Amino acid sequence: MSIIETKDLTYVYNPEMPGETRALDAVSFSVEEPCIIGIIGHTGSGKSTLLQHLNGLIKPSSGDVYIGGECITDGRKNLADVRRKIGLVFQYPEYQLFDETVAGDVVFGPKNLGIADDEVDDRVRRAIEMVGLDYDEVAEMSPFELSGGMKRRAAIAGVIAMEPEILMLDEPTAGLDPAAHKDIIDMIKKVQSEMNLLIIFVSHNMSDIAELSDRVFVMKDGRIVMDGSPEDVFSRGDELREMGLSVPPAKEIAGRIKERAPKFESKALSIEGLAEDIQKFRNIKEKA
Amino acid sequence: MIRDITLGQYYPGSSAVHRLDARTKIIATLIYIVALFVVKNFWGFLIAGAALFAVIEVSKVPVKFIFRGLTAVFMIIAFTFLINLFMVDGRVLWQWKFLSITEEGVNRAFFMAVRLVLLIIGSSLMTLTTKPIELTDGLEKLMKPFSKIGVPSHEIALMMTIALRFIPTLMEETDKIIKAQQARGADFESGNLIRRAKALIPILIPLFISSFRIAQDLALAMEARCYHGGSGRTRMNQIRFHRGDAIAALLVIVFLVAIVLSRFINVPI
């Protein structure tokens, strides 16, 4: 049984009005195992719209979404139950913080789900530690006193505290400095390995996608035009560039080297992997 | 939902109505509103309605689009209608306990409702066919004479431009925050009044913070581009009256005369 599946999902903003936009166009995919899925695509290709469909925030114009085999778009399913299972972290989630304390904000989700008080406290503590913040230090602080990166992590903790089965993040690293950026990436890895859930995240940063994803969706004009492992997707560099996307730096460099040394081969997506391949290549050349 | 409100929206187009000078449209709308209050019987509304319909036809704004804007203020219209229906004294047509409907009440209720609908459609037609920028430019020019007696016409116009410009932005922001809190299981629809009011806090606080952030960014951006108030400021696009404006003015006069004459028609509709 699939964890999540969509069939011919189509969505039109402002139908028959000025500004009519077909944001999704017959999107179908299915995920069977908990893993990390990265979504890339040009701005306006429909990534955020897709995520919002997956937990029932937007009702599709046509097509269906199935969670654990159950259809959530036929109007019969209680959407509150759906949102309990699927956490969505919006872009710039720190703008949605509102409570006087970090703990107060994180508790908002679990409370809405009607979780018993004694369990709630546990969950809040676990969620805050999970995102790499120190509970005793930040719990009673105002979220507005935190640094940008910490605010973002506090906001993500608010969703993790709901203990979803699927976690979706829309551009979780947008607008962060390199250190905070790396913290978020490490956090996503940690959450996936410790909670063993399905993570779907959108990013414009190809290194993040290459580093984290087990599977990559490439979106263009509301369609999924590529769906495969990061190695597969990034080996189609020319097609990606045509869509206004790029490949991870390691791929870029490997391509340049190949222009000078046609015999050079590297499938590496990370700089470390590329360095190894270059070393090997040099060893072979020296022997010859 | 929240995006359906068309009041103050602009509908892009290049019709004769769109091309009119903003000042012409502002004055014509003011005259139209005054005329609606001059009207004494349904003949007057027939003329006003026909005139409005003609302008809508020329402007090529879809009727459907205009009526969608009306649904947002439907409650106000319904409320006015009911108040008038039950509150006016006269020849009783129907009675139930303390509630009574009179012939005069029915007349008045329809009269007020029609007036309100025409009023709303008429004024939204102005914003639908005029770019916000042109609208505020027009207002500023019209208010110019009053700046001699200390009315800050430029500042008022600028404030209006900014307010109009940020209505869609704030709506988008609200939409986003509502969705984000919904994703965290927030429920805005059930519970009693106090619970529902409380449920708004997670929306209002982030919205306030966003507004302040947007306002601050805007102020900085304006200052960075050397904005220093209205004195000595010139315009890139000068607005001018054209032949169309003269024709429009003529039509408005004809309309006004017709409305005044309609007061003297004694045949009931």
Ligand SMILES: Nc1ncnc2c1ncn2[C@@H]1O[C@H](COP(=O)(O)OP(=O)(O)OP(=O)(O)O)[C@@H](O)[C@H]1O
């Ligand atoms: N609330 C809305 N009303 C109308 N149109 C919208 C709305 N939200 C998005 N769109 C349009 O739908 C299309 C897809 O938008 P979406 O936000 O899903 O893109 P995206 O891939 O997330 O882009 P980005 O990378 O910029 O976040 C775009 O053309 C956008 O203009």
Ligand SMILES: [Mg+2]
């Ligand atoms: Mg997006």
